[in-house]
Amino acid sequence: MRFVEAEEGLPLITQLSYKIDEDRCKLQWQWPEGIQAVYIGKRSADREPQGEYRYPPAAAGLKLYTREEYKAAGGYVDRIDTIGLVAYTVYACMMEDGDKCLIDQPDARNTVEFSTGRAKIRYSISHKSGLLRKYKTVQISVLAEVEIPKEALCYVKKQGNYPVSTDDGTVYPFLRDFPPGRSTLPPIEVGKNDYVRLFFTDGPKYGRLYELIPE
Incomplete structure (x- = not known):
């Protein structure tokens, strides 16, 4: 599995949003045509300048989430287990020569950041x-x-x-x-x-x- 930088013609995650309900959050986004799975990264953003997520994380720290799972749950639901700023990034996953390629989007439209409380x-x-x-x-x-x-x-x-x-x-x-x-x-x-x-x-x-x- 490797990262490739977004360019024209590649499938990109758009319209990423979140909702918070007590101790859970739900992410929703627009799936690119032909993409059947994404990888989701979660990180504490307390020590990072707001909105700065240019360098993709280690692939081992990402969670695979399929389009079928998304349809069944109406989005991606995760438990809020930290206090402070948290950031989620959703990477479209496509196959290339039998290898998984995750799309790194420099515009950060595939990232949301929110506070879970002070x-x-x-x-x-x-x-x-x-x-x-x-x-x-x-x-x-x-x-x-x-x-x-x-x-x-x-x-x-x-x-x-x-x-x-x-x-x-x-x-x-x-x-x-x-x-x-x-x-x-x-x-x-x-x-x-x-x-x-x-x-x-x-x-x-x-x-x-x-x-x-x-x-």
Whole structure:
């Protein structure tokens, strides 16, 4: 089985759409004439720029789905078992010299992407200081429903008051991804009049994937 890039005259998947019903989604599309089977790829899209799926996946990770199965089910039905962005790609399958050829469509009309809900990120930040100390200790704790890439979060330090955005103080990145569950980070020493708050590094990008909730 191999991939061939779409060109004029080859059978292409069109009118791909989806419907979500509780914990299941249904894909529907227009079958090209003469195509009796497709291969369907599913991937988590949380770490990929939206809509960028140029490189076809390994064929071993794809699922064969026939035209007869499609007719019987009224589409392709799959269980939603993840939180966040998910992308499905449907590849038309044709036979050439006894070999299966999957059509890779650069226009991505054979791909749909949708959100199955925002994963919750709960966090707490404690400040501890002594009367005679010039510095205080800040402890950050993060409770995540799913793995969170380190690029999604940052903390901001501001003198005199809590920062209100990433532009309202000094931004510091995190060095490791956050696994599911609770992560208590090593203490941070800051000035006695400094305050720290957690933010998304890119609100529009990561706000559609995660919900940031102070505990």
